[in-house]
Amino acid sequence: MVNIGLLIIRLAIGLTFVGHGAQKLFGWFGGPGVVKFGEFLGTIGIKTGGRTWAILAGIFELIGGLLFSAGILTWLGAVLIIIVMIDAIITVHGKNGFWLTDGGYEYNFILIAVVLGVALTGPGDYVLIYKP
Incomplete structure (x- = not known):
């Protein structure tokens, strides 16, 4: 059951981040795309290199x-x-x-804790490439 639990966690969080990256990079799923996300970054104080940071954030996600x-x-x-x-x-x-x-970082903190926990635990047995 542990391996199924790890798979569920990995798929839920991982595929959500794939979607967020696609929103930023390609404008898919109602996302802004690189240009608009880069402009948004300018509105929150990242005045230089907004497009570059938008691309990096999208690629990382x-x-x-x-x-x-x-x-x-x-x-x-x-x-x-x-x-x-x-x-x-x-x-x-x-x-x-x-x-x-209050618009705080609670959700970001929980995501960090979960992905760090899975990284330290290991992905489990159900992975894309077979592990002997």
Whole structure:
């Protein structure tokens, strides 16, 4: 049952991050795409290189989510996701305190804890590439 639990966690979080990355990079799933997300970054104080940061955030989410959900280099996928979440805390949510009800970083913190926990535990037996 542990392996099924790890699979559920990896798929739910990993595929959600794939979707977020696709929103930022390609404008899929109602997302802003690179140009609009880069402009948004300018409104929150990232005045230089908004497009570059938008592309990096999208790539980290997309690749991190793919690796994490597939159970391939799970630790690297977790690191990419954690970097994006720490950035979200620093640039957007940190100033609002902890609780999500105040726009805080509660959700980002929980995601960091879960992906770090899975990275330290291991992806389980159900991964995309067979492990003998």
